[in-house]
Amino acid sequence: MNKMIIRGGHRLSGDVTIGGAKNSTVALIPAAILADTPVQFDMVPNILDVHNLMLILESMNVKSDFADGILNVDPTNIVENALPSKAIKSLRASYYFMGALLGKFGRAKVTFPGGDNIGPRPIDQHIKAFKAMGAKVINDGDKVIINTEKGGLHGASIFLDVVSVGATINTILAAVKANGETIIRNAAKEPEIIDIVTFLNNMGAKIRGAGTDVIRIEGVSKLEAKNTHIIIPDRIEAGTYLAMASAYGNGVNVHNVIPEHLESFISKLLEMGIDLKIHEDSIYVPESHHFNGIEIKTMPYPGFATDLQQPITPLLLKANGDSTIIDTIYPKRTKHISELNKMGANIRYNDGNGSIIVSHTDKLTGSNISAGEIRAGASEMIAGLMAEGTTVISNADNILRGYDNIIDKLTDLNADVEIINDEK
Numbered sequence: 001m002n003k004m005i006i007r008g009g010h011r012l013s014g015d016v017t018i019g020g021a022k023n024s025t026v027a028l029i030p031a032a033i034l035a036d037t038p039v040q041f042d043m044v045p046n047i048l049d050v051h052n053l054m055l056i057l058e059s060m061n062v063k064s065d066f067a068d069g070i071l072n073v074d075p076t077n078i079v080e081n082a083l084p085s086k087a088i089k090s091l092r093a094s095y096y097f098m099g100a101l102l103g104k105f106g107r108a109k110v111t112f113p114g115g116d117n118i119g120p121r122p123i124d125q126h127i128k129a130f131k132a133m134g135a136k137v138i139n140d141g142d143k144v145i146i147n148t149e150k151g152g153l154h155g156a157s158i159f160l161d162v163v164s165v166g167a168t169i170n171t172i173l174a175a176v177k178a179n180g181e182t183i184i185r186n187a188a189k190e191p192e193i194i195d196i197v198t199f200l201n202n203m204g205a206k207i208r209g210a211g212t213d214v215i216r217i218e219g220v221s222k223l224e225a226k227n228t229h230i231i232i233p234d235r236i237e238a239g240t241y242l243a244m245a246s247a248y249g250n251g252v253n254v255h256n257v258i259p260e261h262l263e264s265f266i267s268k269l270l271e272m273g274i275d276l277k278i279h280e281d282s283i284y285v286p287e288s289h290h291f292n293g294i295e296i297k298t299m300p301y302p303g304f305a306t307d308l309q310q311p312i313t314p315l316l317l318k319a320n321g322d323s324t325i326i327d328t329i330y331p332k333r334t335k336h337i338s339e340l341n342k343m344g345a346n347i348r349y350n351d352g353n354g355s356i357i358v359s360h361t362d363k364l365t366g367s368n369i370s371a372g373e374i375r376a377g378a379s380e381m382i383a384g385l386m387a388e389g390t391t392v393i394s395n396a397d398n399i400l401r402g403y404d405n406i407i408d409k410l411t412d413l414n415a416d417v418e419i420i421n422d423e424k
C-alpha cells in the first residue's frame, strides 16, 4: 500500500490543469466493449481506476494501451471470460460491465463491485432495470449472474425509485443494442451521463434526453467509432483544487474547467466571500484570509455534489463560526472527521439529524492518518498541506484511484509531497 507524505506549510501558487472526469472514464471504458471497431479516448486521467479497468479488459482479450492521456481500446477480438475479482473489487464502476456485457452478449457474470466505503451502496435499481428489459438475475455468493432468453433484451419503460448515476448509465449500456425502445424516467442528470451518451451516439446509438430526467434509447445493431472521444473535465477534481487554493493559496489558476458544471459549488465559495475570477474554461482563485461560515446540503446534480463535501471541509475550518454539512446522498460519508480531528480540527457529527458541524480551527498539526476513501483522502491531503509539520496518509491508493497525476500537480503548485510504497 502507498503512503502520501506531506510536509505542510507551503502556500500554493501557480497553475493546475484538470484532467478528464473519473466518473466518465470509468463508464466509457466498459462502454467501449460495445463497439464493433477499435475506439480512442483523449484526456484520460492517470488514475488507478483506469489501470484496473485495463486489467479487466485484458481478461476478455480486449487490448488497450494508455500513454499521455490517450487510451486505445480494441474490443474486436473480445471473448467471454471470468473477470478478475481483485480488479473488479478495486473500484465501484466495475458494475458497468454488467450493462455492457449484457448489451454485447445478452449475459454477464460479474463479482459485486468495490469502490469507496461510504455507507450502503445497493444496486437494486440496476437489477430492476435489467429485469424490466427481460433479464433473469441470480445472486450467487458475491457474484451477480444475468441471463436473457433467446432474442436478448427488449426495450422497457423504467422509473428509477432513486436518482442513481450508476443505474442510469448501466441501463443505457444494456439498452443501446436491445430490441426496441427503452425509456428511463427519474434518470440522473450528471454531466458524465451526457458524456457517455455523446460517445455512444457518435458511434451510431440513438439516445435522446441525456441531461434531463427522461432518457429514450432506441436499440441499434451496430456501434462504430469514427473519431476520438475527448472526455469532459473532472468537476470533482476541479472543485478539490478550488477548495485547496481558497484555503491555502497565494493565487492559483485552475485550467480546463467547465464552470457551469460547478455552479452549486462555486456559489458556496462566493458565499464564503472568495473573490473568484471565473473565465470561460478557467477559474482564478485569489489569496483570501476571511471566510464566512456556510451551510451545505448535498443533492443529485445540479445540486452540491456529495463528492465535494469532504474536500471543502478544510476550507470551512478557516471560516468564522460554524458551518454545517448534511450529506443527503451518503449520510455516513464521514471517514475524514476522526482523521482531521487528530490534526487539531474541531468537527462533530450529529447522529440525530446526520449533520456535520465544522467549527473554526486556528491551527492544524501534521499527523499520521488514514485515507478511508477517495474524498476523505482528498480532504486529509488538503489539511496536510495547510498543517504545520509532516502528515503521513496511509491507504493513499484511495487518493490515487481518482486524482490524476496528483504528485506532479501539487509539486507544480509549490507543495512538498511524495508517495512512498510501504512494501519497499
Ligand SMILES: CC(=O)N[C@H]1[C@@H](OP(=O)(O)OP(=O)(O)OC[C@H]2O[C@@H](n3ccc(=O)[nH]c3=O)[C@H](O)[C@@H]2O)O[C@H](CO)[C@@H](O)[C@@H]1O
Binding pocket: 023, 026, 092, 093, 120, 121, 122, 123, 124, 125, 126, 127, 162, 163, 164, 165, 166, 167, 188, 306, 307, 328, 329, 330
Ligand atoms: C463511478 C461513479 O460515477 N461514482 C459516483 C456515483 O456513484 P453511484 O453511481 O454508485 O451512486 P448513485 O448515484 O447510484 O447513488 C445515489 C444514491 O442512490 C442510492 N442507490 C443507488 C443505486 C441503487 O440501485 N439503489 C440505491 O438505493 C445510493 O445508495 C445513493 O444513496 O454517483 C455518486 C453520487 O453522486 C458519487 O458519489 C460517485 O462518485
Ligand SMILES: C=C(OP(=O)(O)O)C(=O)O
Binding pocket: 091, 092, 093, 114, 115, 116, 118, 307, 374, 375, 402
Ligand atoms: C464515491 C466515489 O467514487 P466511486 O463511486 O468510484 O467509489 C467518488 O469518486 O467520490
